[in-house]
Amino acid sequence: MKTHSLLMPLDMHLHLRDGEMLQNVAKLTSYTFSGAVIMPNLVPPVKTKEQVLAYKERIMSACGMEIQEDEFDEIFEEEGLSGGDFEPLMTIFYDNYDEDYLDDIRDEIFGIKLYPAGITTNSEGGVASFDVETMRPTLEAMARMDIPLLVHGETDGFVMDREAEFMSVYELLAMNFPDLKIVMEHITTKAAVDMLDKYPNLYATITVQHLLITLDEVAGGMLQPHLFCKPIAKRPEDREALLNVALNAHPKVMFGSDSAPHPQHAKESCGCAAGVFTAPIALQVLCELFDKHGRLDNLQSFVSDNAQSIYGICPEFKEVTLVEQPFKVPAKYGEVVPMYAGETIGWSIEDVL
Ligand code: DOR
Ligand code: ZN
Numbered sequence: 370m371k372t373h374s375l376l377m378p379l380d381m382h383l384h385l386r387d388g389e390m391l392q393n394v395a396k397l398t399s400y401t402f403s404g405a406v407i408m409p410n411l412v413p414p415v416k417t418k419e420q421v422l423a424y425k426e427r428i429m430s431a432c433g434m435e436i437q438e439d440e441f442d443e444i445f446e447e448e449g450l451s452g453g454d455f456e457p458l459m460t461i462f463y464d465n466y467d468e469d470y471l472d473d474i475r476d477e478i479f480g481i482k483l484y485p486a487g488i489t490t491n492s493e494g495g496v497a498s499f500d501v502e503t504m505r506p507t508l509e510a511m512a513r514m515d516i517p518l519l520v521h522g523e524t525d526g527f528v529m530d531r532e533a534e535f536m537s538v539y540e541l542l543a544m545n546f547p548d549l550k551i552v553m554e555h556i557t558t559k560a561a562v563d564m565l566d567k568y569p570n571l572y573a574t575i576t577v578q579h580l581l582i583t584l585d586e587v588a589g590g591m592l593q594p595h596l597f598c599k600p601i602a603k604r605p606e607d608r609e610a611l612l613n614v615a616l617n618a619h620p621k622v623m624f625g626s627d628s629a630p631h632p633q634h635a636k637e638s639c640g641c642a643a644g645v646f647t648a649p650i651a652l653q654v655l656c657e658l659f660d661k662h663g664r665l666d667n668l669q670s671f672v673s674d675n676a677q678s679i680y681g682i683c684p685e686f687k688e689v690t691l692v693e694q695p696f697k698v699p700a701k702y703g704e705v706v707p708m709y710a711g712e713t714i715g716w717s718i719e720d721v722l
Contacts, residue, residue, distance in 0.1 A: 376669065385408075394648060407457045462494065540568070547569075597643055650714060696713065
């Protein structure tokens with residue numbers, strides 16, 4: 370049976386939420402990933418040093434350092450699978466912070482996440498207009514302190530054009546702040562892929578779902594709420610462009626799941642919340658996809674090495690072995706329905722060291 374090992378997998382964009390939801394989902398990532406970049410869009414958003422430190426502690430405690438005996442035992446199956454260490458890489462919600470504020474919080478954060486106001490879940494307090502001069506003091510201070518800017522890149526235009534329209538904002542930021550590391554989060558379009566090689570300070574994360582689906586899978590037949598996320602999946606040519614850079618291990622592209630858990634009632638309702646929950650299946654599905662395209666050898670770069678080079682990080686040791694053996698995806702993890710719920714995928718986690 371074919372197996373494949375990955376060293377220190379990293380999820381460079383993850384929503385863990387808080388409270389009961391955090392308790393339900395945290396271990397599903399800490400089990401197989403060495404670290405993850407934690408999104409700050411809680412209510413209220415994570416902005417202060419106190420909030421970051423307290424949230425990080427709640428995450429660490431929800432993860433534990435090993436898989437504990439709990440309701441997920443059945444899902445993890447065999448005894449002896451242990452998770453090892455996991456590092457939450459914390460972010461704060463962008464605001465026009467001054468230099469002293471950033472100086473004080475610098476050591477506690479990995480990056481700052483910028484949301485356009487009202488564009489997605491809990492982003493009401495985001496940036497309302499991208500005026501370079503208003504943002505200049507903050508962005509220049511971030512560049513000096515080597516704090517990366519992670520961006521949700523969508524305008525409030527027509528939904529299929531939002532990301533492409535945002536390219537002019539990326540250009541503005543990349544040109545005006547050449548020393549600032551800017552990450553285009555969860556890109557979904559060929560337009561974003563094309564930007565990567567235009568500016569040395571632009572990087573990108575890509576999710577599992579955007580490598581696999583287009584708008585057809587979301588809304589071409591019966592509406593699939595569990596595949597609805599923001600940015601929404603786009604056209605076949607966009608997916609091709611994303612696949613091309615991921616499969617070929619483009620050095621500026623990293624895996625970021627954007628795994629975004631919502632309770633089943635918030636997804637299967639009138640007014641479906643945006644977010645696809647992929648944390649427990651991401652590595653298995655990526656293995657299957659890269660193997661199908663004969664590119665398994667490039668998966669290590671996509672799920673860890675590129676992020677290590679881009680951000681200059683050295684993650685906790687972890688070795689995850691996957692095996693080409695069917696895995697029936699559970700219908701639910703707690704209250705959350707994962708992508709491929711109830712379906713069988715081709716690869717499973719065999720072991721985690
Ligand atoms: O689909 C999404 N869900 N996109 C986002 O940008 C936010 C996320 C969430 O927090 O649920
Ligand atoms: Zn996100």
